[in-house]
Amino acid sequence: MKVLQFTIPVAHDKSVITDQVELPYHYPHLHRHTEAQLTWIQRGEGTLIAGNNMHAFTEGDIFYIGPNLPHLFKSNPEYFKSEEHRPVKALTVFFNPGGALSAVFALSEMRAISQYLEQHALGFKLPARNTTAIAAQMLAVREATGSKKLLTFLELMQGLISIGNKPEALSTHGKLPSMADNEGIRIGNIYNFIMQNYNGVITLDDVARAACMTSESFCRYFKKHTGHTFVSFLNEVRVNEACKRLTSHKFENVSEIAFKCGFKSITNFNRVFKSVTGNSPREYLDNYLNNINTLSQTA
Structure with missing residues (x-):
């Protein structure tokens, strides 16, 4: 489904992008982008629409959203009331397996990770038992610079596949008709x-x-x-x-x-x-x- 084709608003000279946001509410439009994303909800509650399904989200949740999967994190109604100051906070790691990182993901040593991401292109919510470890690895990616950023990202990917194949997909429709x-x-x-x-x-x-x-x-x-x-x-x-x-x-x-x-x-x-x-x-x-x-x- 072609919805708002969103361009990640940061420098494109990086193969792994981290985005720390603290706003009154989450980005309020249905959108998609070529990058996959791993989003940790550090503060806030609402509803995630991913593809054709919806899921509640709250503080501590982590979601993997595959490339080009239409999605929307909609904050609860109270976040849109001017008299209430309840900002949301989230950390997201963006990466494009078919873009700048394609050569890395094509390596034979990355086959397990590449296959895992392909199998879960419709996204999933991380089980609660895994969120603490993955959140720590996401923070490490955010703090790292230079070549160490890529190394910590690979450690994050290894942590992601350690979850196994049990997570339920966020969306049940992989392909919906494209539209303007x-x-x-x-x-x-x-x-x-x-x-x-x-x-x-x-x-x-x-x-x-x-x-x-x-x-x-x-x-x-x-x-x-x-x-x-x-x-x-x-x-x-x-x-x-x-x-x-x-x-x-x-x-x-x-x-x-x-x-x-x-x-x-x-x-x-x-x-x-x-x-x-x-x-x-x-x-x-x-x-x-x-x-x-x-x-x-x-x-």
């Missing part, structure tokens, strides 16, 4: 409209009007370019927000969460939640708490 930049902007605006209004009554006609299209044209357009129907995308947005609330430790009950996320009945919420996540809300929360307990015991 203005269409990519339109899709990004549609995403934003839905994500800003998911918790109220939002209809197909509402979104179609926001996109300046008829309902029939919008349905065909959205499905073709995202792999989603309007309803399936809206359900994923609502369930994604419900997952955040379930694990936020704010002690909201399930019914309250369901209604705050735009569902009109607890029965419908439970059905949609299980269809999206594979678990009931209670099972999802139990799995989350069990993972937390396991991590605390092994720390």
